[in-house]
Amino acid sequence: MRKVITYGTYDLLxxxxxxxxxxxxxxxxxxxxxxxxxxxxxTRGKINVRQSLEERIFAVMETGLADKIIxxxxxxxxxxxxxxYNIDIFTVGSDWEGVFDYLEEYCKVVYLPRTQGISSTKxxxxxxxLRMGLVGYSAFLNKFYRESKYVNSVDVVGLCSTDLQKMExxxxxxxxxxxxxxxxxxxxxxxxLHSHPAKHFDECRRALLRGKHVLCESPVAMSKxxxxxxxxxxxxxxxxxxxxxxxxxxxxxxxxxxxLKSGRIGNIVSVDxxxxxxxxxxxIDYRKRWGSLESWGPTALLPVFxxxxxxxxxxxxxxxxxxxxxxxxxxTKIDFTYPQASASIKVGTGVKSEGELVIxxxxxxxxxxxxxxxxxYFELRYENPANNKRYFYQVDGEGIRYELVALANxxxxxxxxxxxxxEITREIANIMHDFSEERDQNR
Ligand code: CTP
Numbered sequence: 304m305r306k307v308i309t310y311g312t313y314d315l316l317x318x319x320x321x322x323x324x325x326x327x328x329x330x331x332x333x334x335x336x337x338x339x340x341x342x343x344x345x346t347r348g349k350i351n352v353r354q355s356l357e358e359r360i361f362a363v364m365e366t367g368l369a370d371k372i373i374x375x376x377x378x379x380x381x382x383x384x385x386x387x388y389n390i391d392i393f394t395v396g397s398d399w400e401g402v403f404d405y406l407e408e409y410c411k412v413v414y415l416p417r418t419q420g421i422s423s424t425k426x427x428x429x430x431x432x433l434r435m436g437l438v439g440y441s442a443f444l445n446k447f448y449r450e451s452k453y454v455n456s457v458d459v460v461g462l463c464s465t466d467l468q469k470m471e472x473x474x475x476x477x478x479x480x481x482x483x484x485x486x487x488x489x490x491x492x493x494x495x496l497h498s499h500p501a502k503h504f505d506e507c508r509r510a511l512l513r514g515k516h517v518l519c520e521s522p523v524a525m526s527k528x529x530x531x532x533x534x535x536x537x538x539x540x541x542x543x544x545x546x547x548x549x550x551x552x553x554x555x556x557x558x559x560x561x562x563l564k565s566g567r568i569g570n571i572v573s574v575d576x577x578x579x580x581x582x583x584x585x586x587i588d589y590r591k592r593w594g595s596l597e598s599w600g601p602t603a604l605l606p607v608f609x610x611x612x613x614x615x616x617x618x619x620x621x622x623x624x625x626x627x628x629x630x631x632x633x634x635t636k637i638d639f640t641y642p643q644a645s646a647s648i649k650v651g652t653g654v655k656s657e658g659e660l661v662i663x664x665x666x667x668x669x670x671x672x673x674x675x676x677x678x679x680y681f682e683l684r685y686e687n688p689a690n691n692k693r694y695f696y697q698v699d700g701e702g703i704r705y706e707l708v709a710l711a712n713x714x715x716x717x718x719x720x721x722x723x724x725x726e727i728t729r730e731i732a733n734i735m736h737d738f739s740e741e742r743d744q745n746r
Pocket of ligand 1: 310311312314319323394395396397398416417418423424
């Protein structure tokens with residue numbers, strides 16, 4: 304019996320896939336189809352895949368062409384599979400010509416001509432694409448624009464900035480640039496807000512009133528009430544309002560949360576998160592400066608609220624203010640007391656510290672090394688080091704591209720709180736409010 308094996312993602316199964324499977328089957332008597340796992344696709348840069356692994360396997364199964372379906376989960380697996388299943392022929396489409404010649408050591412390699420004019424990418428991009436406008440002034444927007452190129456359901460087309468003269472790169476690359484926010488809103492269906500936190504509420508509100516989806520740097524508002532106002536507006540107008548805390552969309556971070564929920568370190572009794580970055584204040588116009596809590600608070604609060612919830616009994620805020628501009632905090636520490644746990648966040652743009660995350664439980668702890676907020680790696684550590692476990696998940700582009708994919712999915716599904724719940728968005732706004740009102744605080 305001649306055994307044939309082929310691999311693919313098979314997203315939104317199309318006739319190019321079916322023709323490939325038919326010809327692969329005809330090469331032998333028994334066809335094994337390897338369908339790529341979601342994580343494996345992500346590490347190969349395929350982040351736009353629409354269907355889940357289960358859906359893709361089911362679609363291949365329904366063709367009736369595969370005698371066996373396996374999941375491709377890791378680099379180098381093809382050699383293992385060829386040996387394990389005694390494969391005679393490995394085949395893929397001609398878009399891979401030459402790439403798998405190294406498998407000739409183990410079996411025959413056949414490249415089948417690819418069917419012209421169809422691909423999963425083409426089907427995905429035929430679906431509606433979000434036209435997005437950028438708002439703000441920082442150089443981060445250049446990076447954001449470059450990252451958006453990896454996401455085929457989002458098309459960044461315009462910029463609104465008060466500093467247009469400094470935004471040459473974006474002006475050269477986008478369809479239009481303006482300093483008039485209403486003009487931007489007229490020409491897009493979504494905005495990414497990277498302006499000063501004091502402007503977020505007004506900019507979110509104006510976008511939502513016009514039925515535009517919003518991805519907004521956190522905090523989206525500076526009080527619970529203002530936040531509710533925005534969330535209600537989004538709901539009433541059928542819009543997505545999503546908080547841009549990139550960490551939430553990073554695979555390693557979300558996998559770590561799942562491990563914690565499954566009790567891998569026992570009962571959790573403390574969460575300690577530190578985020579700092581020294582800013583060169585002299586080079587930043589003081590009106591555009593973000594305070595430490597504004598810059599880092601939402602990110603540091605994320606694991607606290609996602610792991611321990613928001614039902615804390617009390618909190619205490621300690622802050623060190625800038626000597627000359629006292630509205631800016633150089634460093635802020637917040638301690639939370641829960642009925643059976645405690646948490647602390649330390650954030651600073653005028654103080655430097657080790658940016659790590661430690662979550663302690665009754666059986667062990669999670670250690671995420673600096674900079675934990677863009678992590679690809681974490682460890683579960685136990686009393687007996689032999690039981691320690693290390694986890695690695697590749698992260699590309701600091702999470703920006705995953706965040707954009709999440710926005711596009713949220714718009715498609717009409718649901719935005721898969722990664723960050725609206726309760727967390729509200730509580731972050733509440734903390735900002737208490738901080739500005741100097742509640743629970745001594746300097
Ligand atoms: N394939 C083909 N003809 C096409 C598209 C795909 O023969 N028009 C083949 C590929 O060469 C591969 C298999 O089908 O052997 C699975 O390809 P996959 O990467 O899942 O499909 P694409 O449509 O190429 O996906 P994408 O656009 O996301 O790259």
